[in-house]
Amino acid sequence: MERPLISIIIPTYQHAQTIAACLDSIFAQTYLNFEVIVVNDGSTDKTIEVLEPYKNRIKLVNQINQGSNPARNRGLKEAQGELVIFCDADVRMKPEMLETLYKRLFEHPEASFAYCSFRFGWKLFKGVPYSIEQLRLENFAHTTSLVRRKDFPGFDEGIKRLQDWDVWLTMSEQGKSGILVDEVLFDVEISGDSRIGSSWLPSFIYRLPWGKIGWKPKQVEKYEKAREIIAKKHNL
Numbered sequence: 328m329e330r331p332l333i334s335i336i337i338p339t340y341q342h343a344q345t346i347a348a349c350l351d352s353i354f355a356q357t358y359l360n361f362e363v364i365v366v367n368d369g370s371t372d373k374t375i376e377v378l379e380p381y382k383n384r385i386k387l388v389n390q391i392n393q394g395s396n397p398a399r400n401r402g403l404k405e406a407q408g409e410l411v412i413f414c415d416a417d418v419r420m421k422p423e424m425l426e427t428l429y430k431r432l433f434e435h436p437e438a439s440f441a442y443c444s445f446r447f448g449w450k451l452f453k454g455v456p457y458s459i460e461q462l463r464l465e466n467f468a469h470t471t472s473l474v475r476r477k478d479f480p481g482f483d484e485g486i487k488r489l490q491d492w493d494v495w496l497t498m499s500e501q502g503k504s505g506i507l508v509d510e511v512l513f514d515v516e517i518s519g520d521s522r523i524g525s526s527w528l529p530s531f532i533y534r535l536p537w538g539k540i541g542w543k544p545k546q547v548e549k550y551e552k553a554r555e556i557i558a559k560k561h562n563l
Contacts, residue, residue, distance in 0.1 A: 333361040333425060333473070334408030338398035342416035343373040345516045349416050350381050352513075358425035364388065364405050365416075368398040396482035396490055403481060412473045417516040424512040428473035431508050438506035439478035439498060442468035448517040457505045463563055466492030468505055471513060478503050483560075488553035496561045 335353055339346055346365075353363060363385040367374055369392030378387060388401060399413050410429070414420070428441040435441075444454040455467035470491040478498065486493045495505065557563065 330358070330360045330429065331409035332407060333358065333429070334402075334406035334411045334476070335361055335363045336399060336402030336406060336411060336413050337363065337365045337416050338368055338395050338402065338413070339365060339370060339374055339416040340368040340392065340395070340398070341370050341372050341374070343370070343377045345417040346374060347377050347381075348419055348516070349414065350385070352418075352420040352422075353414070354384065355422050356420065356425045357423050358429055361425065362386065362407060364402045366390065366398040366402045368392050368394070394484070394487065396484045396486060399482050400484065403476075403479070406476065409476055410473055411476050411479060412471060414471050415515065418471050419514045419516065421512045425473070427508055427510065427512060431506055432473060432475070435506045437504065439503035440468070440472050440474040440495075440505045441508055442472035442505055443508040443510055443512040445469055445471070445511060446514045448515065451511065454507045454509050456507050459499050459504070462492075462495060462499055463561070466495065468495050470494075472505070486556065488549065489557050493557055493560065496557070500561070 337346070337349065342349075350363070353361075365378065365385050366388045367378075368390060375389075378385070386405060388405060390398070390401060402413070403411065410432070412425070412428075424443070428443065431441045432438060438457075442454060445452050452469070455461060455465075457468075461467065466489065468491060472491075478501075480494065480497050480501065482490055483493055483497070498504075
């Protein structure tokens with residue numbers, strides 16, 4: 328039996344420095360039945376030039392800059408696959424990533440998505456076994472996870488940060504669940520303009536009593552505001 332088609336959707340904005348490595352890692356996969364949809368969200372760097380050598384192996388969609396969630400949803404409209412994975416343009420997949428995630432979903436038909444551990448720069452983000460209770464406390468699944476398309480609700484285009492947490496919470500509220508692959512299956516490159524505002528900080532930084540200090544880093548402020556939006560939407 329032929330394995331199902333996986334649609335790999337890559338939203339990209341100013342990722343000229345990283346998208347070639349991302350695509351090379353995709354085309355080195357052991358799971359071969361996939362399509363690649365790149366949504367260029369109004370990049371003004373050399374993204375188009377970098378994509379030129381790949382033009383016969385990808386479907387390229389160009390649009391004016393609208394943000395990552397509209398770009399992801401645009402890619403979803405173009406997708407033909409039974410399974411979808413939203414791959415950030417600075418992700419480098421391990422060769423066995425699609426194969427491993429697919430096998431886990433195949434073995435667990437009750438699950439709607441499979442997620443894994445990953446490295447963000449030098450920092451290891453180790454996967455946490457799926458639990459609705461834990462999900463309501465913290466996000467533990469990266470956007471780059473393999474999802475059954477029939478179960479996927481699309482991204483809320485009003486959400487600017489923590490969009491992965493938002494979509495997994497939405498799915499949980501619809502009775503959908505995930506399954507962990509406890510392996511590091513991809514790395515995220517954090518250098519360059521595309522990751523401004525997304526650099527990792529140790530978790531204790533966010534727990535410090537900044538109100539008493541009278542000042543807090545902008546990154547902490549942005550995170551707290553984003554978390555408030557998610558908490559309000561999902562009654563956390």
